[in-house]
């Protein structure tokens with residue numbers, strides 16, 4: 560599998576992706592924002608865009624669809640609940656579907672929370688790729704979870720984390736929909752000041768350009784991402800200072816973290 564990631568240099572700090580089969584060069588354009596740029600990038604690498612996939616319906620994940628479609632004729636696929644919300648969507652995907660393109664195999668995960676229609680793509684271990692790869696859209700970010708204030712629901716997001724994301728193996732590579740890593744690591748350190756890995760990575764990436772941000776594994780994320788560290792005593796203790804009524808459930812901790820991150 561070939562993965563090309565490009566930073567969009569927009570205020571929302573989107574990443575665009577091309578996901579390609581090495582043998583046939585058939586390619587998925589994931590969440591195109593700069594459609595013409597993605598078409599050009601594909602041409603530069605000898606890739607043939609056959610399919611557009613949108614993780615969800617927000618404009619910064621679909622605005623490049625028309626340009627990609629005009630240049631390539633590729634159909635637009637997204638979750639079935641997005642039908643009617645994403646212009647020109649040709650097919651509605653469901654949890655458990657497998658997108659096949661050349662040697663590519665991408666499992667569709669239904670991951671609502673950021674919006675009710677959100678999906679993630681999971682490339683499982685294969686003969687060619689020895690680690691799983693997760694394209695997480697706006698669900699899981701480096702050092703954070705996606706927001707829930709533009710059509711989302713934090714309880715649904717929590718359920719998605721527990722049921723879909725936490726079970727994934729440590730070696731899974733994470734490709735999120737935005738670059739918020741520096742800011743998210745600052746938030747992680749604010750929640751857990753002594754976290755050595757959060758400090759290490761904040762230092763490492765401080766001078767990095769967005770296109771050079773490291774691709775982290777879920778195992779690494781579990782070392783500093785507060786939304787994957789709900790049992791951490793320090794995180795809970797600091798939340799209790801601000802939310803004396805905070806319950807002991809993981810869901811309560813997740814909700815409190817998300818509300819603090821909304822104001823960060």
Ligand SMILES: [Zn+2]
Nearest residue numbers: 615617673697
């Ligand atoms: Zn979004």
